[in-house]
Amino acid sequence: MSGEHAWTAVLIAGLTLGALAFAARRRRRLYWKASETLAQLGRAEKAVRLIAAQRDEAVAAQNRAEALGKTALSEHRSLTDACYDLAKRWEALPRDSSGAHAEQLRRVVRLHSWDLR
Secondary structure (H helix, E strand, O other): OHHHHHHHHHHHHHHHHHHHHHHHHHHHHHHHHHHHHHHHHHHHHHHHHHHHHHHHHHHHHHHHHHHHHHHHHHHHHHHHHHHHHHHHHHHHOOOOOOOHHHHHHHHHHHHOOOOOO
C-alpha cells in the first residue's frame, strides 16, 4: 500500500503543480489583457483630447472668419457708399472744369466704372 500511496501522492502533487501553473499562466494572461486594455484606454483618451482640441480650433477659426467677413462686408458697404458719393460729386461738377480736384474725381470714377451717365 505504501507504494500505491506514494504514486497517489506523486499524482496529486503533479496535478496540484499543473493546476498552479495553469492558474499562474491564466493570471499572467489576465494581467496582460488588463494592461493592454488600459493602454488602449489611454490611447483613446489621447485621441478624444486631440479631436476636442481640433474641434475647438475649428470653432475659433470659424468665429474669426465670420468676424472677418462681417468686417469686410461693413468696409465694402462703407466704400461703396463713399464711391457713390464720389460719383454724385463728379456729376455735380461743371463739365468744363479743368481743376485738379475735378480731374482726380473723374479718374477715380472711370477707374472703377462708376460713371453714372
